[in-house]
Amino acid sequence: MKKIYLLPAAILLSSSILGYGLVAKADDDHEERDYYKNYDEQNYEQLDYEKNRYKDHDEYENHHDDDDDEYEEYEEYEQDDNYYNFDQQQINVVKESWFKWSRSVAEPSEIAPLPISQASEMSLKMNNEEPIKIEAIPEGSQLLVPVEKVAKYLGAKTVIYPKSEIVEINKDAMHLIVRNNTKVVYENMKKTPMQAKVTKKNDQYYMPLSVLANGLGYQIMETTANNQIEVKGGSQL
Numbered sequence: 713m714k715k716i717y718l719l720p721a722a723i724l725l726s727s728s729i730l731g732y733g734l735v736a737k738a739d740d741d742h743e744e745r746d747y748y749k750n751y752d753e754q755n756y757e758q759l760d761y762e763k764n765r766y767k768d769h770d771e772y773e774n775h776h777d778d779d780d781d782e783y784e785e786y787e788e789y790e791q792d793d794n795y796y797n798f799d800q801q802q803i804n805v806v807k808e809s810w811f812k813w814s815r816s817v818a819e820p821s822e823i824a825p826l827p828i829s830q831a832s833e834m835s836l837k838m839n840n841e842e843p844i845k846i847e848a849i850p851e852g853s854q855l856l857v858p859v860e861k862v863a864k865y866l867g868a869k870t871v872i873y874p875k876s877e878i879v880e881i882n883k884d885a886m887h888l889i890v891r892n893n894t895k896v897v898y899e900n901m902k903k904t905p906m907q908a909k910v911t912k913k914n915d916q917y918y919m920p921l922s923v924l925a926n927g928l929g930y931q932i933m934e935t936t937a938n939n940q941i942e943v944k945g946g947s948q949l
Contacts, residue, residue: 876891877891877892
């Protein structure tokens with residue numbers, strides 16, 4: 713009879729041990745899931761950080777590949793002028809000067825007069841160098857000039873990607889990237905607005921002189937004489 717009473721006790725004890733084991737296992741599984749969840753989240757955050765950290769570099773590092781896949785990453789260029797919605801409060805531009813790049817998306821309430829009222833041939837003089845002749849196009853508050861010719865005169869190199877209509881300009885540590893029909897420039901990989909769009913005329917790309925000159929470290933003299941624009945840079949500043 714005692715053996716009969718001992719059997720339920722043994723069963724009860726086994727059930728308790730098994731139940732405890734299952735609870736412990738469940739707790740372990742829960743902790744393990746939490747561990748891997750936190751691990752995955754940390755890894756995701758790290759990967760997300762790395763992605764953001766190297767995003768611009770990755771977008772740009774293969775830009776010298778064949779034209780078939782050239783600058784596909786730059787599809788983020790938008791035609792919409794309202795694409796740039798910066799979180800910070802915008803500076804209210806009272807007057808926009810054609811010779812100075814404001815780097816603001818705000819439309820000026822007043823525009824400084826341009827030296828010309830229609831497309832005209834002008835002289836561009838840098839420091840003590842011999843001036844060159846360029847075709848300048850007035851556009852709103854900006855003066856558009858041929859990118860390749862002016863960049864070369866200012867000592868910069870240009871690379872043009874015909875299919876994507878992107879122009880890359882390099883001078884020392886200064887780097888600009890623009891695209892046809894956009895009001896955006898990548899200034900040392902920082903997306904920055906312009907007050908006038910890049911345009912194409914007679915197979916040449918034109919962009920604001922203020923953006924090109926200022927972006928390459930030059931200052932445009934405010935006054936013009938004899939239809940000549942003067943820029944100073946380097947040791948002349």
